[in-house]
Amino acid sequence: MKEDYIKMRNSNQLNVGLLYTLAQAEGLTAAPDQFSMALSFADINEMICHLDHKFELTVLYNKNGDFIKVVD
Numbered sequence: 359m360k361e362d363y364i365k366m367r368n369s370n371q372l373n374v375g376l377l378y379t380l381a382q383a384e385g386l387t388a389a390p391d392q393f394s395m396a397l398s399f400a401d402i403n404e405m406i407c408h409l410d411h412k413f414e415l416t417v418l419y420n421k422n423g424d425f426i427k428v429v430d
Contacts, residue, residue, distance in 0.1 A: 359376070359379065359380060359383070360413050360430070362376055363376065363380065363409060363413060364413075364415065364428055364429075364430060367406070367410070367415075367427075367428045368427045368428060370425075372402070374393075374394055374397065375390075377393075377397070377405070378390055378393050378394075380409065381393060410428065413430075414430075415428045415429065415430060416428065416429050416430075
């Protein structure tokens with residue numbers, strides 16, 4: 359799952375299915391449609407920061423603070 363997460367992060371495209379699978383691994387019991395709906399109200403940046411930390415990833419930014427990529 360870590361490799362899939364890194365691919366998702368570096369593509370700058372959220373994969374709701376992958377996020378749902380990761381949330382289930384952390385104990386989520388909600389149905390996929392409920393999770394998708396909740397994402398619209400969630401702080402996605404907070405979720406991403408949590409997952410970056412969980413997977414112990416290094417996040418690279420340019421000198422302007424813009425995201426470049428994540429590395430293992």
